[in-house]
Amino acid sequence: MQIPSHIHSFIQHFGEMGSRWGFNRTVSQICALLVISEEPLNADQISEHLSISRSNVSMGIKELQSWNLLRMISIPGDRKDYFTTSDDIWELARTLIEERRKREVDPTLSMLRGLLLQRDDTQENDYAINRMQEMHDLIELFVSWFTDMQSLNSKRLKKLMKLGSGVNKVLDMTDKLAGKTS
């Protein structure tokens, strides 16, 4: 199977960036390959395309499944499992952000909540405790906002993002209408 050079570069880049995104090289490459493949691929095909062992593909698929990034497909008359990703890039992005939140943010929020609950009276004006409270509140705000945004459909979200800081003007407007409800 011939791999066009642009596809090769694309997969190569994912391999190099993978570690910055919380994946290892082969997991990122498997993901990249499935994203730009029109047809679903089976494990042997992935193994061959990327020149990695069959068992490594197996582990990579398991990892990507734990990120909810794969669709498994059965082809009638073929016992092999075929894999692909969502063909909606926005859906992929949402999933990625949501899973990264679970892994990178939620544990820290819990930790902070726990430490803040344990606090005793002698710590009321403790600088460190105040810092933790600020951090907790900021992260909680981020998380609830992201969750809220997840509820919008792709079209709406796209519109909102295109508006960008133009939203600022809208806030001014609502302020005036409401008569500074702050």
Added chain:
Amino acid sequence: MQIPSHIHSFIQHFGEMGSRWGFNRTVSQICALLVISEEPLNADQISEHLSISRSNVSMGIKELQSWNLLRMISIPGDRKDYFTTSDDIWELARTLIEERRKREVDPTLSMLRGLLLQRDDTQENDYAINRMQEMHDLIELFVSWFTDMQSLNSKRLKKLMKLGSGVNKVLDMTDKLAGKTS
């Protein structure tokens, strides 16, 4: 120097999470320590607090500086350098997001742009190329939106995030006012 248990847990947690945030353990711990220390610390103090070698502290500081996360402070009559982070958690979060964008997103945007520019006529209806174009457009939208948000001050941003998907209603309103300018 006695370290209260809540501070110890906090630093410990950062150490464990560090690798998910693109840092190594000690870099994350140095950052955590400086965030919850009221007074700036010098390299020897950091080394002692975290039980890591002086040279490791040096490398960690260099790394954090490359992330624009540190302030260096001179204390008159003391030749040592003292370090601290911004005391504004929002500023820290902005910096972190901006630097992660530079490292995790910008290179991919460039790569995609490059591949798409090279495309020739035979690839017009290439599935992979279309996928790359979609991905490019999505990332570009994200990046320009983030950049736009960075221009808002913390207070405004906080307000906007609290509004959350309530913004949706505002969009409906502006739609009506503008007479569907889509």
Added chain:
DNA sequence: TTAAAATTTCAGTAATTTCTGAAAATTGGA
């Protein structure tokens, strides 16, 4: 129920990343 096909697991190895101590380089006061 059987057995071939397909997948997963896992122990050992390979590769990568992180950390240290020693040495080199830099800094700043006298």
Added chain:
DNA sequence: TCCAATTTTCAGAAATTACTGAAATTTTAA
């Protein structure tokens, strides 16, 4: 300028993470 204090660099060691092949397990068609 000198020199002691401080910081940085870097080669090698330690620790961690990723990968492979062989064996075990699971699946499914007959």
